[in-house]
Amino acid sequence: MTPGASSGSTDLLPAPSAATNWTASLVTDSGRDSDLIFRFDGRQAAKIPDWVVPQNLTDQFTIATWMKHGPSPGLRAEKETLLCNSDKTEMNRHHYSLYVHNCRLVFLLRRDFTQVDTFRPAEFHWKLEQICDKEWHYYVINVEFPVVTLYVDGVTYDPYLVTDDWPIHPSQIDVQLTVGACWQGGEVTKPRFTQYFRGSLSGLTIRPGKIESQKVISCLQACKEGLDINSLESLDKSIKFHFNPAQSILVMEGEDLENMNAAVRKVSYINSRQFPTAGIRRLHISTVVQCFGEDTCITIPDIDAVVMVLQPSEPRITITGVERLNRPASDLRTPGVLALFQDLHIISTVTRADATAHNTAHRPGVLEEIIHNLDYCDVLVLGEELSPGQESLELQRSELLGKHLDATNSTSGMSIYGVDSMSNYEQVIRQVRYYNWRPEQITERRFRLTCSELNGRYTSNEFNLEVSVTRSLTDVGF
Template identity: 35%
Template sequence: MDKLLFYLSCTILLGLSRSTSEPNAYAPEIISTLQNSRDIPLFRGSIQEDETTVHLEPQLFARDNDTVGAARLICRYEIVANRKNIPFEIELKNRETGEGVLKVREGEHLNFEKRKHYKFNIFAYDCVDPPYSKRSNRAVVTVKVLDVDKFAPVFDKTTYSADLLEGTVSSNIIQVHAHDDDRSPENSGICGYDIVSDDAPFLITNDGILQNTKSVYHTDHYSFILKIRARDCRGMVSEPAYINIMVKEKCRNGWTDFPDHIEYTPGTGRHTLTDSAHLQVCEESCTVDRVTVKMTLQTKHIGKGCDRDTYSIISQRKLCGASDGSVDLLPAPTLTSNWTNAIPTDDGNDGDKIYAFDGETNHVVVPEGHVDHTLREHFTISTWMKHSPSDGTHTKHTHSGKEHLLCMSDGDGMSRHHYALFIHNGKLVFVLRRESAKESDLEVFKPAEWRWKISEVDDGQWHHYAFTMNFPELHLYVDGKLVEATQDNFEILDDWPLHPTDRVHFTKLVVGACWKGLDETYVDHFHGFVAGLSLLKDRTESERVIQCLNNCQENLDFTDLEDMPSGTSVSFNSDMTEFSITGRNASDVEMLVRKVAYVNNRNFPTPGRRNLNIRTSVHCGQIEEILPLKESYIFVEHSSKPVITVTGKNLVLGHQSELDTGLPVFKDVSIHVDFMLASNSVEDSEDESEEIGNDTSDMHDADANTSLLDNKIPAVDDSVDSSSTKILLDMCTVRAEPVLDFYVEHLELPKDDIKTFNMKLEGIETAAGLVILNADTIENYMTVLHDIRYIHTQAGDLYMRKFVISCSSQSGRFVSNEFEINVGARQVEEEPRVVPVANIQNSGAQQSIVEPKFQNHLAGAAGTNFGMVAIIVVCVGFLLFMIVLGVLRIRAAHHHRRVPTNDNGQEMEWDNSELNIIVNPIDQELFEYEEHPHKATLPDDSDTDDDISECFQDDEDNDSSEEEMETAVKTLEWDDSAY
């Protein structure tokens, strides 16, 4: 027994010795003075939602009974929870004591309104390798989030409206209400309301009830606008709200103080229809629960229902900043694009070409050289279209009931539609069949047909349609507004892609029908009107540009949608010419009507009368009372008419070498604009305005969105500086008289300059001259004109070439003067030989005659005085000899070479009854300039030959010689009958 006890004692001592000497014998232990019901250590914490450190009770510590090495140290804490998103972490402060601090994890934010309490477990780990091999006991932590008053009160509405009967004191005019988004009771309460407005006979209770302190009368104040604020119990104050109090006078049904007409001055921007109109609805007989006002502006007599189309479609696109790559599929016929010749057009300006399709025979084939037919994943198709339901008479070539506006199909072998735009059973349909090059895509089903059921398709009115494709997303804009797709108005059908085939060798792109390649016939013709059909490939047009192209420059305007009273609504049509306003009472409706304005952003709107009708109805339960029709009108006054003037040098001379390479004959041309004030009286224009209202043929020009170029023209008078007022030109013509002979002469456009300046101008050259098109600034037009070169390869035969320049704006509405420029050749190749003769004139002066052989070499007035003395000596020495031989030389020279003929082949006549100086026709122009300087421009005479007449001048008296020269000029006889 003693041995057994000894053995046990040794074993126990040995075990104790081993346990105390092992490096990681004990696990960490979390210590807390608080415990839950299961004796688990407990920590309670609290933190405000804007703090980052939790206040724990008690403070967090952990210990490890190991005495040596890393085993006695605490290395980290772990948070374990059943729920995710615990936004806390424990930061270890001391490894020896295991002190830890509970903090909000970086990037996390506490929100009392979202979560108020957190509960989770924590564990501690020692530092022995392998890491964290021993874990402590479990401890429980609860954290309470404390609310911070961070939200100020907010009113339920920003604007309140109320009525107050004049002469009464009301204890409950209206009650307002504000709320606080803080959740805690101490922070979420509203403790009071205050009126900020000064000197208002009103007070508001802490419950938000508005009262007036004394009687008010309509004659003194027809309304009050009170600014109010709400405050919570911690003192935070709300943003202001407003109470609009209408002081009601004695009841009279109908509108009062609504003007019978409004005069509108072009260039003045928004013009409110009324600032003082009052709608009175008596409620003695019934309780009014709804008031409706419909305002209609009559503009259908102008253009396409709007004063819009001043410039061509191409120019409108430029003004709106549209993409450059857009291609017009229905261009106006020119020498280079004449495939639209066969389609009937309206009687409007070419700048707004409208094509009429009869639904039976006519269509247009767009050449592939004009545009690549293929469409890919990104493009925009846009057009103006007017279409009415079929009456059954146009069915000859419409087998399927489809009316194709646009169709690209196989040209031969097959009849597949690659893409198409058509109308079918009141639906607008777009088809796009993908052409896949990958075999893996051939069996992939993807969207191929998009259908819209919209009323605009068949309403017989002009509408603008734009299809923007970012495959497979296709958006439709009608009149600049995106069509919201719903189950009732939109559907998409999927289909296979087109499979590659060797049977088809080309395709056809047709406007107004569809080509059936297998039968080689045109089918499904379109019946309606189309204008401005354009295609933008491989990119899409921005929504801003689409809206700009549709912006009607003349419309009603309403901008205060955010300040509308509760229970009111405002609706309007796409052209902004019909407004419907509905409210619970007359005062609300009246307030909204006062915010309606008339806008006409055209620089030069069509003057005249636009009728404005106001229809008002009052609903009392099931009873509707229609108030008398209120008729008014807007009179658009005449704007200051721009007068475009082209000026410059009338005579341009060039050497043969210059004409061979190109002479800038228009480099001195200048274009400027003045404004002529027109009559603005209503009485003087009543008859004219009525004619305008009934005649649509003159209303075809209207404006694009020129505000994008910041060239709005203000109302001006005679004092306006035209240099600061911008208008756009849209055409300049250079007319050649007679027509150009392309074998030896032509006009050359500065294509490089146009590209360099990024101008969107186009030039067309014919034998009749040159045409520059599209809306652009005067400066850009002048740049192009200055760099146009006139080339004549046989300048020696050139007598005189005339060009006539004319420019216009707004599709010919404003046209400049016709400015003439004469172009001639100047030659300095030989010195002329002089034959002095004695010619007895009334003045008794001696003169000289130039051989006809050299008469084209004289192009100026007096030459240089170089060698004057020697010339005089020679002249005097041979004077008698010249008198004898003069007449003989004249006759011989006359038969040897005749004066060049004019374009009609008519020869110039030489009258030798008296001895006169023979002068180049160009010199005659110069002489005419001396007598009539306003009719011609004197050319530079620095390169002219010596003046032969100096042989007979006194070199010491230049003034006298100039007077003699002038006298001689006046006696010259030039027969211009052939010109």
């Protein structure tokens, strides 16, 4: 959990799944701190389904994302849209959008107001070198209308330009939220995407509600890996040091050579992720010497080094429970009676080397149970899809209260999603019910349950469940 961050954020770029299929056509990569990266080359975009879009955006909400972006090709750069909410049909009005234009970040917000003859702030512009430096940065747009504040890597930036516009006239036209481009549903012969984004995004969220504190925002963006100083209290008082917000750059200053050597030896690399991405982390050390009153001044060559992060012990997520249910038809006909996964258990284990074994090359693996979060579990209907109006999977919304979970339902199954504990997932999945008001038409139903951690990086076994229908003489019409 992020300290102090309230729940209610909507993930607009989740890992593709049965319930979150709007990202399935996007190009993905898993590289930045194990998080899922979506790469846009000016040709891909995604429509966010209406049921996902927060409907309670008021004068206070937050948009946050990681972005990696470089200068636009060509002399006349086009607008590149990260996020856009526009008319679905008839007209081409942008209600709110976040886009890059000529290495400037622009946030547009045009609201429906009763006082339509009043100019109001509508476009907020920021010009920062981070926007086009081809590096990852964490951007947070905090809206507390009429004030909009930008945080980049936890540092506050006020807009250098705010332009006013007329409010949008209220209408009954539906709107479409998109990522990677803007939807133009009107004023063209054929509706299409426009203003495509070129760059990479990760962790794009939107959250209704009051502005977050700067402390919480810094906590949200802080990388789980970076540089640190061991035993800071023993650092000589004459040494001055400074980290950038992401803790990827450390600057040290001092006058005494021995104290400086001792300080550099205290620099360490930290990675607090439970399952860090394996691979090389490159280090670059440069030194500048200031000489006063000397004819010549020494130069110290730069040093390049690497830290090798080894492959972590991969978790094995295991789902167990009763795999076959025999139930009378009357149980299926009564809503809320047949719980499919009442005896479900979800555990995760890793294989650790046995420290007591002397031969490290042939240490037997010791199975150790661990606790971590999941990000979704899918219940898939095997065989024919559920017959609408006749059968359904059911989950009371009250079962989700107090948890960071949500659920979607269709004739092909149910998806429960959100970053939360295995125990909370267990509790919710145990409450999934199957209902069929005409069970005499089937003899069995089969379901498959799978769960995921880290956007599908680790997936569970496929837990298959078969429900057989037993009939009495009454059920078959005798």
